[in-house]
Amino acid sequence: MKNFVIVLGFELREYLKNKIFVATTLLIALLGAAFLCLPSLVDMSKYLPVPPKEGVVPEEEEEKPEKIEVEYYICDQQSLIPENLIQEIFGEGTYKYVSQEEAREGVLSEEITAGFVIHSFDEMDYYVLNKGMLDVESQMMQEALVVAGQMDYCQKHNLDYAELNDIYNKKINVNEQILGKDTESNFWYCYAFEILVFMMIVLYGQMIAVSVTNEKSNRSIEVLVTSTTPTSLLFGKVIAGAIASVAQVAVILVAILGSYGLNRKSWGGSLDMVLDIPAEVLLTFAFFGVGGFLFYAFLYGALGALVSKTEDVSKAISGLMTVIMVVYFLSLTQLSNVDGIIVKILSYLPFSSYSAMFARIAMGSVSLVEVLISGVILIASIIGAGWLGASIYRMGTLRYGNPVKLSNLFKEMRNENR
Amino acid sequence: MELEVKNVKKSFGGKEVLHGISFQVKSGTALGLLGRNGAGKTTTMRIIMDVFKGDSGEILLDGKPFEPAKERIGYMPEERGLYPKRIILEQMVYLARLRGLGKSEAVENAKNWLKRLEIEEYANRKLETLSKGNQQKVQLAATLVSNPNIVILDEPFSGLDPVNSQILKDVVRDLIQDGKLVIFSSHQMSYVEEFCENVAMIHHGQVVLQGELKQIKKEMGRNQITLVCEGSTIEETKQFIRQRFATMVQVMGNTREGIILKLQENCNKESFLSALLQAQVKISQFGDYEPSLNEIFVMKAGDNQ
Structure with missing residues (x-):
């Protein structure tokens, strides 16, 4: 135990003395906090759902009316769509009635954004130079045409369009009272946490594996294993990595969540879906996130011991990386169905409970017993991974040269235990 | 301990x-x-x-x-x-x-x-x-x-x-x-x-x-002597000893200055020395041979071992 603490301190100092590690942590925390302070320092009411700040004159009143430019050419020779409808959709002055040829030419010469030729209530031509991903103009004109068609029908059949419209599009006042969990609002921070844990495991896991390989490569391992137990060495190394990663994430999260908490009013609560995280979700994240990280970190450490050169580390950890990637994609794709059977199974497996059980707690229905079972499995698996990792570490660290095959190592471990 | x-x-x-x-x-x-x-x-x-x-x-x-x-x-x-x-x-x-x-x-x-x-x-x-x-x-x-x-x-x-x-x-x-x-x-x-x-x-x-x-060196040098003759090169001394004293000693090699000889079973140091003196050989050095560790190493771990 004493040597574990010594190894832990030595390894932890390596992280804390790493200028890049410290600078990155502080920089991200400061930038995040500073960004979230912006609405309190600068008037962003134009972009956020908040009233303008006191004493600040809304920009519209100060500025002269903008010069409106024609963006659309419309050819509606039969006057099928009432002009007030067009005005309502596109805005006054943004369109001009032209001939069919002019509508096409206007688009080709890039004078306008889009051109429309209305043939009937059922047919129109839409001209656009390059159709973008978020092209909405055609959709807007189609809606106008549908409304115009409905109005025309009502007129011909002596019906009151306004009355019918009210009945068909009756507005319902919903007083929503969520008594359980709001999946919609929890989704985004859940999504963010899934990515965060994934990044922690991949980045720090690799660092731990490289650190073990480095000791093998510079041969310090031979002195170390004759000075203390491999369990102290691997546990010290992995726990140091865990403390460093959790500290880094904690500093960044505290800075960001704290800054948002202080400036929440200025943001009009518009980032609540990502940054207003309930305490129990944070606690769950801490337990399952750190647990999952430790589980994988021990395996990374053991795999790092199988190779002698740092350039071989990626090859050694590729299998584990595949498992992590599969879990990651399964978890993300199943986020919208957290009570489904796949997430339920994943939430008990130590490889995936860090992600699946966390998602179930944040967004689904899960009983305390299920959480406890998953937690116990995770803790037992961490201890198992630690023990297995230390054994592989001890056997693998002194095999220099070509990467050691896991199967051969297990065979030797079995022989040694006989 | x-x-x-x-x-x-x-x-x-x-x-x-x-x-x-x-x-x-x-x-x-x-x-x-x-x-x-x-x-x-x-x-x-x-x-x-x-x-x-x-x-x-x-x-x-x-x-x-x-x-x-x-x-x-x-x-x-x-x-x-x-x-x-x-x-x-x-x-x-x-x-x-x-x-x-x-x-x-x-x-x-x-x-x-x-x-x-x-x-x-x-x-x-x-x-x-x-x-x-x-x-x-x-x-x-x-x-x-x-x-x-x-x-x-x-x-x-x-x-x-x-x-x-x-x-x-x-x-x-x-x-x-x-x-x-x-x-x-x-x-x-x-x-x-x-x-x-x-x-x-x-x-x-x-x-x-x-x-x-010390013991190893003594053992390894047992029945061996070094001889340095005045006015003769190492090769001349080796040839002379081989011609005149083959029944008493066997030439084993040489040091930097003289030659190393192994006494035959029926011979001892004293009788060989008196034979040398009788033959009026000009002896500048005569004594027990103690091999260096390097020589012992080559002997024991050399290619022909």
């Missing part, structure tokens, strides 16, 4: 590399572990240090199973083994503390050893910034930082210049004087001869020679 290695065997991948290694070493003495590259010296040391487990055999300390983790041991592996990118003092303190020292004692010892090895100005530098020779001195300091009772050094002199070798020799001598139990391997026989009372020579995984160096 007596460390005894008894009939240790070890195989790698089905091939036995140690075929029953045995030797003993006591506190206050140094054992030189000799052998060619690949003979099994490093494997033997690693088994003593419990880096590897032997397939069979025993390592005993004062008759009880030896547990390296429970003893204060300084081990310097052949490949060395420190962190190139870490501060020297920091890693020395780390190793000392892993071997049971308190923090302040570890810091004090580390500083003392760096000073003793004349590298104290590098205490707060990264290891990789030092020359190879100084890195080896740091390695030695890190080996001795925990005040070990047992010191195991694998090829400690390799790569050291004469000045640094002298410093290391002084350190090893002091360790022996302080009553430490020292085992070290080397290819440089002169160092082994200088301070090893005992040697164990390993060849192809077997101890081919073991014991007190």
Whole structure:
């Protein structure tokens, strides 16, 4: 135990003395906090759902009316769509009635954004130079045409369009009272946490594996294993990595969540879906996130011991990386169905409970017993991974040269235990 | 304190590399572990240090199973083994503390050893910034930082210049004087001869020679004499002896100045000397031959062995 603490301190100092590690942590925390302070320092009411700040004159009143430019050419020779409808959709002055040829030419010469030729209530031509991903103009004109068609029908059949419209599009006042969990609002921070844990495991896991390989490569391992137990060495190394990663994430999260908490009013609560995280979700994240990280970190450490050169580390950890990637994609794709059977199974497996059980707690229905079972499995698996990792570490660290095959190592471990 | 290695065997991948290694070493003495590259010296040391487990055999300390983790041991592996990118003092303190020292004692010892090895100005530098020779001195300091009772050094002199070798020799001598139990391997026989009372020579995984160096030399030189004749070259002397005294001696080789002769079974030193005098040979040197360790090494571990 004493040597574990010594190894832990030595390894932890390596992280804390790493200028890049410290600078990155502080920089991200400061930038995040500073960004979230912006609405309190600068008037962003134009972009956020908040009233303008006191004493600040809304920009519209100060500025002269903008010069409106024609963006659309419309050819509606039969006057099928009432002009007030067009005005309502596109805005006054943004369109001009032209001939069919002019509508096409206007688009080709890039004078306008889009051109429309209305043939009937059922047919129109839409001209656009390059159709973008978020092209909405055609959709807007189609809606106008549908409304115009409905109005025309009502007129011909002596019906009151306004009355019918009210009945068909009756507005319902919903007083929503969520008594359980709001999946919609929890989704985004859940999504963010899934990515965060994934990044922690991949980045720090690799660092731990490289650190073990480095000791093998510079041969310090031979002195170390004759000075203390491999369990102290691997546990010290992995726990140091865990403390460093959790500290880094904690500093960044505290800075960001704290800054948002202080400036929440200025943001009009518009980032609540990502940054207003309930305490129990944070606690769950801490337990399952750190647990999952430790589980994988021990395996990374053991795999790092199988190779002698740092350039071989990626090859050694590729299998584990595949498992992590599969879990990651399964978890993300199943986020919208957290009570489904796949997430339920994943939430008990130590490889995936860090992600699946966390998602179930944040967004689904899960009983305390299920959480406890998953937690116990995770803790037992961490201890198992630690023990297995230390054994592989001890056997693998002194095999220099070509990467050691896991199967051969297990065979030797079995022989040694006989 | 007596460390005894008894009939240790070890195989790698089905091939036995140690075929029953045995030797003993006591506190206050140094054992030189000799052998060619690949003979099994490093494997033997690693088994003593419990880096590897032997397939069979025993390592005993004062008759009880030896547990390296429970003893204060300084081990310097052949490949060395420190962190190139870490501060020297920091890693020395780390190793000392892993071997049971308190923090302040570890810091004090580390500083003392760096000073003793004349590298104290590098205490707060990264290891990789030092020359190879100084890195080896740091390695030695890190080996001795925990005040070990047992010191195991694998090829400690390799790569050291004469000045640094002298410093290391002084350190090893002091360790022996302080009553430490020292085992070290080397290819440089002169160092082994200088301070090893005992040697164990390993060849192809077997101890081919073991014991007190003086005794070994005496044994190896038994019935052999050196002869230097005045006014004759070595070749002339060899030819003369072969022609005139073939029934009494056999020419074995030569030293830098004279020739080495082995007395035949029916002959002794005195009768051969009187025969030489009767033949009016001008003798400038006549005496017992004692082979150097280097010669013994070539004899026992040479290509024709």
